[in-house]
Amino acid sequence: MLTKRIIACLDVTAGRVVKGVQFQRLRDAGDPAELAAAHSQAGADEVVLLDISATHEKRATLADTVRRTARQLFIPFTVGGGISSLDNAIAVFEAGADKISINSAALADPSLITCIADRFGSQAVIVAIDAKRTNGEARFQAYGSGGRNPTGRDAVAWAREAEERGAGEILLTSMDRDGTGAGFDCDLTRACSEALRIPVIASGGGGNTQSFVDVFERGKADAALAASIFHFGLHRIADLKQELGSAGIPVRWPC
Amino acid sequence: MIVVIDYRAGNLTSVKKALDHLRADAVVTADPEAVAQADKIILPGVGHFSAIAILEQAGLRTAILNRVEQGVPFLGVCVGMQWMFESSTEAPGTHGLGLLSGTCGRFPDSVKSPHVGWNSLICHDGSRLLRGIPSGSFVYFTHSYSSPVVKATVARCEHGGEFAAAVEQGNLFGVQFHPEKSGPIGLKILKNFCCLPC
Numbered sequence: 001m002l003t004k005r006i007i008a009c010l011d012v013t014a015g016r017v018v019k020g021v022q023f024q025r026l027r028d029a030g031d032p033a034e035l036a037a038a039h040s041q042a043g044a045d046e047v048v049l050l051d052i053s054a055t056h057e058k059r060a061t062l063a064d065t066v067r068r069t070a071r072q073l074f075i076p077f078t079v080g081g082g083i084s085s086l087d088n089a090i091a092v093f094e095a096g097a098d099k100i101s102i103n104s105a106a107l108a109d110p111s112l113i114t115c116i117a118d119r120f121g122s123q124a125v126i127v128a129i130d131a132k133r134t135n136g137e138a139r140f141q142a143y144g145s146g147g148r149n150p151t152g153r154d155a156v157a158w159a160r161e162a163e164e165r166g167a168g169e170i171l172l173t174s175m176d177r178d179g180t181g182a183g184f185d186c187d188l189t190r191a192c193s194e195a196l197r198i199p200v201i202a203s204g205g206g207g208n209t210q211s212f213v214d215v216f217e218r219g220k221a222d223a224a225l226a227a228s229i230f231h232f233g234l235h236r237i238a239d240l241k242q243e244l245g246s247a248g249i250p251v252r253w254p255c
Numbered sequence: 256m257i258v259v260i261d262y263r264a265g266n267l268t269s270v271k272k273a274l275d276h277l278r279a280d281a282v283v284t285a286d287p288e289a290v291a292q293a294d295k296i297i298l299p300g301v302g303h304f305s306a307i308a309i310l311e312q313a314g315l316r317t318a319i320l321n322r323v324e325q326g327v328p329f330l331g332v333c334v335g336m337q338w339m340f341e342s343s344t345e346a347p348g349t350h351g352l353g354l355l356s357g358t359c360g361r362f363p364d365s366v367k368s369p370h371v372g373w374n375s376l377i378c379h380d381g382s383r384l385l386r387g388i389p390s391g392s393f394v395y396f397t398h399s400y401s402s403p404v405v406k407a408t409v410a411r412c413e414h415g416g417e418f419a420a421a422v423e424q425g426n427l428f429g430v431q432f433h434p435e436k437s438g439p440i441g442l443k444i445l446k447n448f449c450c451l452p453c
Contacts, residue, residue: 002367002374002414003393040438045373074273076395076436093266098436120266121302123369123397168369168397199371222367252373252393255438 003250004216005045005223006237007201008230010035012051012081014058015065019228029231033068039230040075042237043255047073048101048171048225051081063095070096078126080171084108089116093124101171103128104144107151107158110165117166126201127162128171131155131188138187147175159192159200169199171225177205181229184211189219201225209243216249257281257449258293260319260335262309270299270332273435273442279449287318293327294453300334304359304400305346307338320352328426328451329354330384336422336429337402345400354427357403366415369399373437374412376420382409384428385421386447392440394420394432401431 010017010032017035018026029035036047049069053059059082066079079092080101089100100120106113106127117125130147131140140155151158159170172192174185184205193200199222202215206226215221230237241253259270261283274281274297281297282289290296296319300306310316323329331339338351343359351359362368373393378385401418404411410421412431422429428448434441 002370002372002396005372070268071272072276074276074436074442075438076397076433094268096268096272098266098269122399123301123371124266169371197368199367199369222372255393 001250003045003252004221004244005201006043006212006241006244006251007046007048007223007225008036008039008044008237009048009050009203009225009227011227012049012065013053015061017231018052019231032065033072035231036069036077037072039237040073043241043253044075044230044237045223045252046076046078048078048080050101051079053082063091066092066095066097080126080128084112086112086115086119089120093120099124099126099168101126101128103130104146106162107142107144107153110161113162113165113167117168122166122168125167126169126171127159127167128173129155129159129162130173130175132175133185133188138191140188140191143175155188156191156195160195163196163198167198169201170196171201171203174204178203179228180205181207182211183207184215184219184221184224186214186219189215189221193220193222199223209240209247212240212244213247213249216244256293257295257297258289259283259297259299260290260310260315261285262306262313262315266301267299269433269435270297273445274449277442277446277449285313285315287314290315290318290322293322295328295330295448295451296322297330297332297448298335298338299332300336300338302334303345304334304337304343304351305349306334307349307351316352323354323426326426328448328453329428330448331429332435333398333431333433336431337400339422339427339429340402343400355405355407355422355424355429357405359400359402361400363415369397370401370414371397374414374432377411377413379409382421382423383451384423384430384444384447385409387443388440394434394437394441396432398431402429
């Protein structure tokens with residue numbers, strides 16, 4: 001049976017993993033290569049490296065970081081953040097990424113999805129969508145530029161378009177829940193998952209084991225991504241997967 | 256020397272990296288001459304069944320078939336395994352390598368597609384490729400089409416019905432999953448292939 005994936009996300013700037021609250025007061029959390037390997041050992045099903053560098057100078061180290069991280073990683077490895085052209089994508093793939101994640105660049109030019117999928121296959125293209133509830137209702141708008149710009153587009157409709165254009169997976173982040181640990185937005189995840197044939201990765205709000213159970217059962221997520229909760233203790237992923245298994249969620253355990 | 260076929264599409268970095276990690280003597284190439292000298296051949300496939308046309312254009316199809324005929328161990332990965340069959344409903348009219356008989360097909364509408372993630376193997380006895388790999392082992396898949404369960408099948412997997420996760424017949428081997436992305440289990444399978452007598 002196809003298992004539900006637990007994906008560890010590393011936020012990286014200038015070659016270091018950082019963690020913080022809403023991108024403020026970033027604290028150094030370690031070396032991406034070491035952390036990725038440790039997460040893999042602990043049972044992560046995939047690793048996502050997200051470049052949150054604000055400046056071009058810091059971003060220049062990305063290929064080197066990806067190369068070092070990929071070297072000892074034998075599980076799927078996705079790289080995102082600031083990829084805005086086919087050339088950017090090629091550089092990241094050549095450095096060792098298996099998949100790339102694009103967000104604002106796909107909103108600005110949806111043909112980029114098809115362009116990268118034609119060259120590397122749909123399985124290598126994840127379209128990331130940052131979505132926020134409208135007036136607290138179960139309607140969701142997609143935001144660009146790291147959540148700064150409302151697009152006026154319905155998040156589920158945009159996900160469907162991304163699928164049609166060749167995306168292999170959707171990484172769906174609830175801006176309302178991001179960083180809260182209060183649980184994933186199961187309404188958002190379910191709406192997207194039921195509207196699509198491709199897998200949906202839920203992100204934003206992951207906290208206790210029950211929040212993961214909920215997003216898989218009620219939210220119908222195919223995978224769940226979290227960042228900071230996994231940095232606090234590397235054994236948590238192993239614990240989480242065992243607890244999910246006990247709760248009847250199919251997971252890859254033992255790894 | 257293991258020759259990893261580069262057909263100028265997709266991403267072969269991961270396969271080469273895994274072979275390097277296993278200290279296997281491997282080269283990534285699109286040169287038919289290198290294929291003619293290969294001790295072993297790995298054909299990773301990504302994308303569409305019709306991409307086999309690129310092999311044809313590069314003179315690789317004949318080179319591969321000739322070398323396989325001479326008994327050299329061959330491993331098809333993902334679409335590379337699907338190409339071992341005669342055809343696929345993904346590209347009607349396109350001929351696979353025809354090393355195994357059968358037609359690849361798409362997943363039923365009842366399940367998510369592509370089939371992405373870790374799924375468990377149902378292993379058959381006596382496989383050299385899967386030596387030491389118990390049934391229930393998880394490996395990483397990502398594909399929208401799959402191969403039928405045929406006589407050469409040595410591992411099955413379930414997603415909206417059963418499909419062939421691995422095949423083996425004489426010097427021919429194929430895996431639908433990505434051993435280079437399947438953690439220690441995947442590396443062991445690649446090592447089993449690397450350790451086969453030439």
